[in-house]
Amino acid sequence: MEKDKLIAIIEALIFASDKPLKTRYIEQVMSIVDLGNLTVGTLIEELKGIYTMGNRGIELVEVAEGWQFRTKPGLAEWIKRLNTVKPSKLSMPALETLAIIAYRQPITRAEIEYVRGVDSGAVLKTLIDRRLIKIIGKKELPGRPLVYGTTQEFLEVFSLKDISALPNLDDIKQMSSSETELERNQTELPLPATEPTDEE
Amino acid sequence: MEKDKLIAIIEALIFASDKPLKTRYIEQVMSIVDLGNLTVGTLIEELKGIYTMGNRGIELVEVAEGWQFRTKPGLAEWIKRLNTVKPSKLSMPALETLAIIAYRQPITRAEIEYVRGVDSGAVLKTLIDRRLIKIIGKKELPGRPLVYGTTQEFLEVFSLKDISALPNLDDIKQMSSSETELERNQTELPLPATEPTDEE
């Protein structure tokens, strides 16, 4: 195999790995090809050189555990700017919590956690910070727990006229199939015209 | 600012973004520098060229209306050897249902089932869980049924620039049916021996 091709493979491996990639893992992957008088180490150095030469935005660095592509330190300010420009998505836990509050408000933290089954303090804080929910009062219960509800910003973000414009929960029924494919395939159905099949 | 520096910034921005990065967000970030007679679009093309030239393991592609670095398709086998990545596969029923939704969106569940001829609740659930489709609204019909459409993730998974980049349906119509039946012909089925008897 040509040297360029070998370098390309290593580049793809390091890029796709979700952790810094150890040289010996690369060696394992490459063990099925004959490297001739080359070594994985020298190939990595050459790949590193490709990024070092020229004015590039990313570089190949050796961190404690292995090799990793990173953006050049000098460009951090630009990436920070990007994060203020790009709209963000809500995480699944955030969406879930927001859904519970939207449909069940006013609701206490204990009630939210009962439904979700997990501690929800951090996600509530995120939603408050993003001004999607707020404390709307206290409940007449021992300890007078705080109750949460959605905000005006929530309606704006989700383009809702008012809270009653949320999709009807009955629609959920449409989404779940009455019979799943699995169940149906297990159901024996009588056939027309071929009545006596099973009997002798 | 020098052109090389501008390209390096764009490279870092695209690399740092978890999702395909839209040109307009790059433009917003770059709005504080004078690009002279250059545009973000031409700079991206030049960056793309850097990766196209030479035998590189990654490339810059336009997917889901944004820019993203991806490994070259020919290298997939090597990356799978790392065992850190989840392989992705869709069943024939899932692909078929996805095709109906992709080309006919917005579409109701009943419409999908009419085309396929079978209950599609389970397969719709799978596609929603994999975030390839989502509910995009309701139809002005009795019962206000939910309508489905493809997601951003759908474009990302199938490496499509936008929904119009799907294979042309008219071209598919032209395809001879025999070539699509290749796999099925491998499975020989025992058929009742009946001769065509229709008079007319």
Added chain:
Amino acid sequence: MDTVPVQQDYRVRLEIFEGPLDLLLFLIRKNELDIYDIPISFITEQYISYLAMMRELNVELASEFLVIAATLLEIKARMLIPTPVEQEEDIEDPMQELTNRLLEYQLFKNAGMQMNNLNMLYRDTFIKGIQEDLKSESTSPNIEADVYDLLVAFKSILDRAKDEQIAYMTVERISVAQRINDIMERISLVKSISFDSLLPEDYTKMDVVVTILAVLELLRLRMLRCEQKEPFGTIWLYVHE
């Protein structure tokens, strides 16, 4: 009728049909028929023999297979009875409808296969492995989400709740603190009570554990005292004077 020996591999092969339209398309192709000019008697016969054979091989069939069988039989019947000319225009042609459905189904089946040839993420191509330490957190005030995301999120919670509800109910029902209150309330009326009678009628392991914990706590706080007259005998609880 002789039973056809059931062979595993037949089973597997026959399940490649996704539905009745898929089966019809297969039969059309298998017999090299023209999709625009399907000989109805022949295809109906083939289709029904097929269903019968699947049944003999113990392949479970979806009800939709039978719906299409009925449609085929209806079309066949209509063709045998000449329709009066003046009626013909109002009546939609079921044969035409079936042909259109087959053509459309075939089209999307092929489209699905074409899509399978595209460069698929995590099969043909890979994106940057997302490293936790490099993950960028957007600080933008803008949020990308719509109300249907909320609806789906709510549904996923409901689905999960179905499995977990029971566990929560149990915990809720028998908190130790609550049981302590129950016991003190009951015993204050009768002065003495047997341990067994503290348990609810259809008690669970959890009820027993919580009750024991409650009693132990009350003993520790010297609010109760207990007596057992003989080994394995009834445990009696009294209010501590």
